[in-house]
Amino acid sequence: MSSASLAQPPRHVTVACCQLEPVLGAADQTRRRIRTAVLEAAARGAQIVVLPELANSGYMFHDLDQLRSAAEPLDGATIRELRALASAHGLVVVSGFAELDGVDAYNTALLIDETGLRATYRKAHLWNGEKSCGFTPGSDRPPVIDTPHGRIGMMICYDLEFPEWVRLVALAGAEILCGPVNWPLYPRPQGERPGEIVRVQANAAINRMFVAVADRAGTERGQKWLGGSVIVDADGYPVTQLHLGEEALITATVDLAQARDKSISMLNDVHADRRPELYVESEKSGRRPPSVHRTVREGAASGHQQVGIVE
Incomplete structure (x- = not known):
């Protein structure tokens, strides 16, 4: 569907982010949790439902064999379930998905509407342990898809x-960016909002674009998860309450017309x-970056350490 075919682009849509806990090695149980969450949404x-990465x-794979055993092809049971739910309830569903394509495994996001599977995106920027357990990085730009409920971009977590x-999907006309994520829980200063959420707010504000992020909850193989699902408006402000660390369903009704207006003053447009x-020119100049040393934040399983660069 092209943008031109949307004679009356939607304004107000209701978005849900399902903060659930996938169960590693228990596909049927996990699908039941997905189904329950989508039905509640x-x-x-x-009208738009976002599920975690x-x-x-689940996430904490030891190796490629374990990853392959949990991943599914694009005609597998989970996608069949999501297609049925989208069709029955007129939904657009954006979900993270462990995809098996031959011998390769991908950290994938997919968009399904009532007509079926519309688009897939393979995570381009792999986070730490995703490299060692055998995910293959994607190499395509994130898609932007016209749907009955708005023009939707999607990418995954570290992307x-x-x-x-993020700018790519904004320039392609995305009104809302949907991001399945698995954010590991890290220490932060007392009273501070999690940095992952701050960066999502910044992405929304500098592009005047809604962002809806579905995080996961629980603890898996010793790794605690932030549980920071959030929906952010085109000014960069959250329009939902945080439910850090717990299973939750957050919803917000947003006016997508705000994302079509890129002006921030009478004379400025982002x-x-x-x-x-x-x-x-600056990127091609070949200038060397400043001297740096690396600092590593400990405390996350499976090599999930944050690496900082300090001048």
């Missing part, structure tokens, strides 16, 4: 840490004011 009037499988990657000819 539909009962609350949701690797929602069908959101790269402003230039896209029209860009000067990409300056940015490209």
Whole structure:
């Protein structure tokens, strides 16, 4: 469906983020949890439903064999279930998915609407342990899809840490960016909002675009998860309450027309004011970065350590 075919683009849509706990090695149980969460979202009037990263499988794989045993092809049981739910309730569902394609495994996001599977995206920026357990990185840009409930972009977790990657979907006209994530729980200063959420707010504000992030909850093989699901408006402000660390369903009704207006003053527009000819030159200049040393934050399982760069 092209944007031109949407004669009357939707304004108000209700978005739900399902903060659930996949069970590693228990696919049937996990699918039941997904089904329950999606049905609850539909009962609350949701039109767009976002599920966590690797929602069908869990996350903390020891090796590629274990990953392959949990991953599914694109015609597998989880996608059949999501297609049935989307069709029955007129939903757009964006979900993380452990995808098996031949011998390769991908950390994938997929978009399903009432017509079926519309798009897939394979995570381009792999986070730490995802490299060692055998995920293959994707190499395609994140898609932007016209749906009955708005123009939706999608990417996965660590992808959101790269402003230039997020900018791609914004420039492609996404009104809302849906992000399945698994955010490990890290220490933070007393009273501070989690940094992952701060960065999502920044992405929304600098692009005047809604962002809906579905995180997971619980503890898996010693790794605690943040449980930081959030929906952020085009000004960069959360429109949902946080339910850190617990299973939850968050919903918000948003006005997508706000994301079509990129002006921030009478004379400023966050896209029209860009000067990409300056940015490209600086990237090609070959200048060496400042001297750095690496600092590593401990405390996350399976090699999930945060690496910082300090001048």
